[in-house]
Amino acid sequence: MDFQLSEDQRAFADMAQSLFADYCTDDKLREHDTSGQPYMQALWQQCVSAGLHSILIPEAAGGLDLGMTELLAVLVQQGRALAQVPLWQAQVAAATLARVQGSAAAEQAVQAVMAGELISVSLENLTSAHGAQLRLEGGKVYGKLHAVALGAQAKYLLAVAKAADGNRLVLVDLAAAGVQKVAGMREDYCGVADLALFDAPALVTLDEAAVCSLSEYAVASTAALQQGVTQAQLERTVAYVSERKQFDRPIGSFQLVAGQMADGYILMQAQRSALSQLVWRLDEQLPSAPQAHALRAQSNELGLKVGRVAQHVHGGMGVDVTYPMHRFMFWCRALAAEIGSGEHHLEALGQWLADNDTLGWKYDLPEAR
Missing domain, CATH: 1.20.140.10 (Butyryl-CoA Dehydrogenase, subunit A, domain 3)
Structure with missing residues (x-):
């Protein structure tokens, strides 16, 4: 198998490597560890300016409209540098929402991501040993999620909720009245939050596919x-x-x-x-x-x-x-x-x-x- 990246894909990896090298030296990582910041905010702004947050997002929504291979090239460099920025969450969520036709809420969320706003992603309903934690009833979301990455800082949440006819993806505005947050810090110095949702409107609902x-x-x-x-x-x-x-x-x-x-x-x-x-x-x-x-x-x-x-x-x-x-x-x-x-x-x-x-x-x- 040929694992080599193409010239364009290599350019993404090189750009990411150079950017992360400036912000993720051992000394700067130590500063982040002790700062209490939920993520590397200055580095995130540089990622947004360079377009690294929009690799998967369609061109019609302002993204680069590329593939997972290009994102892979960037994420491997992020892992090597231990760069604490929400690169994959932002664009995987936005790319999923960009496929929704005729939804003003979905379009607004995608544009928020393009502007550098955060969106949290939770698959806890699929992986929890305790079963479904979120429920979708009558267009409202109920339940609790634990240790959601950047849940206290994100503008939106894209999560799996159990509906009467199966699992659904729901988009929730985390500033809505029915959302409560308890912020914390994960061991890798990423901010997390426990979220409790009561009567929180589902702005967008997507199917099991x-x-x-x-x-x-x-x-x-x-x-x-x-x-x-x-x-x-x-x-x-x-x-x-x-x-x-x-x-x-x-x-x-x-x-x-x-x-x-x-x-x-x-x-x-x-x-x-x-x-x-x-x-x-x-x-x-x-x-x-x-x-x-x-x-x-x-x-x-x-x-x-x-x-x-x-x-x-x-x-x-x-x-x-x-x-x-x-x-x-x-x-x-x-x-x-x-x-x-x-x-x-x-x-x-x-x-x-x-x-x-x-x-x-x-x-x-x-x-x-």
Whole structure:
């Protein structure tokens, strides 16, 4: 498989890498950690000015009208830099709303995103072990959501709600009278909020196909971030174990440590392959449900396993919050919790396979199946 980006896609990656490098040095990340800011606001404004927040948004709405591959190139660089900005949430939500025909509320929300306003995305109804937390009844939304990223700062919320005839995507104005917020901070220094909705109007309601599409784009986006986080984490760890000595030898020369680094690299490349397949299918508008579930499970394993090993071989330095390595573990844990556990997605994949048990051997079928 050829993983190389095209010249135009490489230009997006290079622009993102250069931008994040200016705002995400270890010193500036430490400043953000202690500032109490819910996200990197100055960096977000630079992303908006550069158009990085509008890659997926259609040209008719003012966006760049490009594909998931271009967004992948940017998100991998974001993950490498640990840049705390809501890039994927803004444009995945806006691109979903831009497909709604004849809705003034949807158009207004898309234009708000284009202007740099925030929109929170929650898939908690799909992944919560406690079942549906939001309900859609008579055009109003009821229920509670927990630790919604930037829920206290966002203008809108795009979330999954349970209706009488299945799941629906609903757009809610977070300034509405029926919305209560309790703000907090996630371990990766991203602002979150618990949201309680009572009689909150659903400005836009989308069908179950939109729910599935949004969840697949969310899986691809968070997996791209995890790919970037792991790349930088492994590079830093390899450099550390190549210099850190015990018994007058670099610890990287010990067979166990070398094997752990190799295992992490293999996991990263396996996830990269699955990620590339899902992104390609999304850009080709092919059905992608099983690929998304499999990738999500891989990403959770990649982040948590490599994160723990990297922190372990750093010894005491790995848990010292004045040393950069702890941030990578925080990001791995936050990404693992954002849109459902690996176990949840493996169960969903198993259910999909059970429901599609007449497909036969996959390579006997057209790729679109």
